[in-house]
Amino acid sequence: MSTVKHSSANLRSEFDRLDYDKDGYITIAEFRAYHVQKKTDESIIEKAFAEIDTDKDGLVTFEEFERAYKK
Numbered sequence: 001m002s003t004v005k006h007s008s009a010n011l012r013s014e015f016d017r018l019d020y021d022k023d024g025y026i027t028i029a030e031f032r033a034y035h036v037q038k039k040t041d042e043s044i045i046e047k048a049f050a051e052i053d054t055d056k057d058g059l060v061t062f063e064e065f066e067r068a069y070k071k
């Protein structure tokens with residue numbers, strides 16, 4: 001198995017963990033719920049979400065998520 005495939009699989013499971021209702025998108029509410037558990041600061045959460053959501057439609061697709069993590 002190549003390293004690239006392995007890291008994509010990890011990203012997919014990370015994405016699924018954030019996508020609570022499994023509709024294929026991470027909303028700000030889902031993103032916040034996950035990070036609040038980790039005691040992340042609210043302003044950091046919103047800033048991070050805005051950075052990942054490159055087309056600013058309020059939903060993070062797997063493509064956007066993947067792009068953010070491959071930077």
Ligand SMILES: [Ca+2]
Nearest residue numbers: 019021023025
């Ligand atoms: Ca969702």
Ligand SMILES: [Ca+2]
Nearest residue numbers: 053055057059
């Ligand atoms: Ca988006």
